[in-house]
Amino acid sequence: MVSEKDCIFCKIVRAEIPCSKIYEDNEFLAFLDIRPINKGHTLVVPKLHCKNLLDFPKAEETDLIEFIKKVANAVVKATKADGFNLGMNNGRASGQVIPHAHFHIIPRFSDDGLRHWPNREYEKGEIDKVQKKIVSFL
Amino acid sequence: MVSEKDCIFCKIVRAEIPCSKIYEDNEFLAFLDIRPINKGHTLVVPKLHCKNLLDFPKAEETDLIEFIKKVANAVVKATKADGFNLGMNNGRASGQVIPHAHFHIIPRFSDDGLRHWPNREYEKGEIDKVQKKIVSFL
Numbered sequence: 292m293v294s295e296k297d298c299i300f301c302k303i304v305r306a307e308i309p310c311s312k313i314y315e316d317n318e319f320l321a322f323l324d325i326r327p328i329n330k331g332h333t334l335v336v337p338k339l340h341c342k343n344l345l346d347f348p349k350a351e352e353t354d355l356i357e358f359i360k361k362v363a364n365a366v367v368k369a370t371k372a373d374g375f376n377l378g379m380n381n382g383r384a385s386g387q388v389i390p391h392a393h394f395h396i397i398p399r400f401s402d403d404g405l406r407h408w409p410n411r412e413y414e415k416g417e418i419d420k421v422q423k424k425i426v427s428f429l
Numbered sequence: 430m431v432s433e434k435d436c437i438f439c440k441i442v443r444a445e446i447p448c449s450k451i452y453e454d455n456e457f458l459a460f461l462d463i464r465p466i467n468k469g470h471t472l473v474v475p476k477l478h479c480k481n482l483l484d485f486p487k488a489e490e491t492d493l494i495e496f497i498k499k500v501a502n503a504v505v506k507a508t509k510a511d512g513f514n515l516g517m518n519n520g521r522a523s524g525q526v527i528p529h530a531h532f533h534i535i536p537r538f539s540d541d542g543l544r545h546w547p548n549r550e551y552e553k554g555e556i557d558k559v560q561k562k563i564v565s566f567l
Contacts, residue, residue: 374522378517386545410441
């Protein structure tokens with residue numbers, strides 16, 4: 292799918308809706324999230340429509356990791372952040388709101404009060420079963 | 430830095446500490462987090478030591494996005510997840526615990542009860558200032 296008529300991020304890519312653009316190349320666009328978790332929160336989207344990482348197009352030219360590094364480095368410097376989260380929610384159950392794949396770059400501060408999810412424990416022997424099951428789907 | 434003597438993930442890469450390996454190639458290794466947020470929670474690490482995304486080595490051969498897609502697809506199928514989060518914490522203030530760069534692939538379920546961080550609002554005109562500041566560091 293090249294571009295979805297009613298997708299809000301496709302509309303931003305087509306410049307039918309304005310955005311606070313940070314950076315772009317032929318394949319990806321970075322712009323500010325208008326409702327940031329912390330100010331400077333930036334989104335990176337592929338210009339071609341796809342739903343999430345599982346149907347993400349193999350990049351033609353762009354090294355996406357290098358693209359994100361470049362943007363994240365500028366976000367951290369500009370906001371004087373102590374760190375940042377890179378995140379991508381895939382599917383509604385994961386918190387994805389706009390069904391056009393996007394990475395979040397969220398500047399973080401030592402005193403911003405944001406908490407992380409708790410960790411769990413495997414029962415004895417359970418981790419080996421989970422490992423074998425995942426490997427069977429590769 | 431090729432390998433850090435006392436880094437726990439470097440020790441896993443060197444097989445001095447065992448792991449529940451999911452997948453690997455010449456440059457990256459995927460293995461189960463032993464204290465998962467949800468069971469099947471998988472980590473992807475570069476085999477060369479680096480602290481976080483900002484000093485991440487430019488990949489020689491691996492398309493890391495394709496590597497993560499492959500692993501995430503297997504995690505989702507094996508755990509029958511409704512979605513997944515891809516995440517990377519960069520710096521202690523962001524929740525990074527092990528100072529060797531790593532991506533989290535966390536399977537998610539509609540009823541898992543994990544909550545996301547709240548969004549904030551920009552004051553009038555503020556987003557333009559933030560945009561200009563970030564762009565000035567590119």
